[in-house]
Amino acid sequence: MNVRSIYPNIPSPGKPRAALISLVRNSELEGLMQSMHQLEYHWNRKYQYPWVFFNDEPFSEDFRKATQNLTSADCYYEVVPEEHWSLPDWIDEGRFMNSLEYLGAIGVGKGWMISYRHMCRWNSGFFYKHPRLLEFDFYWRVEPDVHFFCDIDYDVFRFVRDNKIKYGFNMAILDDARSFPSLWSRTRSFINKHPDLIHPEADLDWLLDPLNSGDYNNCQFFSNFEVGDLRYFRGEANEKYFHWLDQGGGFFYERFGDAPIHTLSVSMFVPKREIWFFRDIGYQHDTNRHCPPQAYDRCICEPTSIDENFYKLVPLESPQKKPADTCIRQFLGGDWLKKKPGWTQEKELAWGGDGFHGYELDGFGEL
């Protein structure tokens, strides 16, 4: 059946210029189809936002046909420009090779993979510059093999636009600090160089550990799910910050990830009220899963506690220092940081009877 006949795409003058975007290999078609199918079924068949697929090589005919078959929205197939996916001339290749060997040997996830470094760099500083995305103001990032569990009955892009949200996430978890030993010192030097770029209503404190000399606590928005404002990423503050990190070589001599970089960027340059926790969108990437409470009528997942996933990438047993509270509590602050009787980080919390209260955001109230 043609989904257009059920949900006619009535173009309204105010429809946000937005797209679903996915960097993906031809070989990941099956995994992508599963992600796409679920997001189309639960959400996009009602809104028909276009899909933009990116690849470091041309997409195959099979890939195009299969993906186009899953949506009645427009699909675009783009190749990443060579200069956004190659070794810059200021990088010492020998030092890069040593880093691949070293991070691989100590077991940092995909630390040995050259393509992974390019992927992280592209997601940090290049995706929003691609000519195709210049047609759009907002994006929702979708990876192969992820799951969407809930019917989403509102236009996420309209919500983001109308409420001036610059960045939306649905998991905040600890990252492996061995992948970016110099990220915080490099970020600190950027702050010292450009104090004027720090937004007066930004909140960086949730990312700093008072028990560890005020250093970065390694919390990150888990960026395989993100909804954001492309104009923010193209703006002066983020662009200068990315350039500063890139010049330091951390994408190649270390394994700087786009997740901690996006997290630090928006936490420095965006008012906190413009960062949104999509607690209502059930989602899974590998073993990391987020499922909203009290949403049995529209979600097909078991509700997860607010602290879920905190230790998934960095186990409790690792020697890495942990912040005093889980990353999401650090972000939410306020009452979320008050310890309940018997509360410890090690214990997965059963969801309390009173449900999630969200946090007040200019009167948008509870999620």
Ligand SMILES: Nc1nc2c(ncn2[C@@H]2O[C@H](COP(=O)(O)OP(=O)(O)OP(=O)(O)O)[C@@H](O)[C@H]2O)c(=O)[nH]1
């Ligand atoms: N076209 C293309 N896509 C890539 C390449 N490397 C990664 N990607 C895509 O970038 C996204 C992230 O890559 P992953 O390897 O899954 O990285 P990750 O999610 O941090 O790692 P996992 O936790 O192992 O899934 C996925 O959408 C991949 O399909 C590449 O070399 N070429």
Ligand SMILES: [Mg+2]
């Ligand atoms: Mg992945």
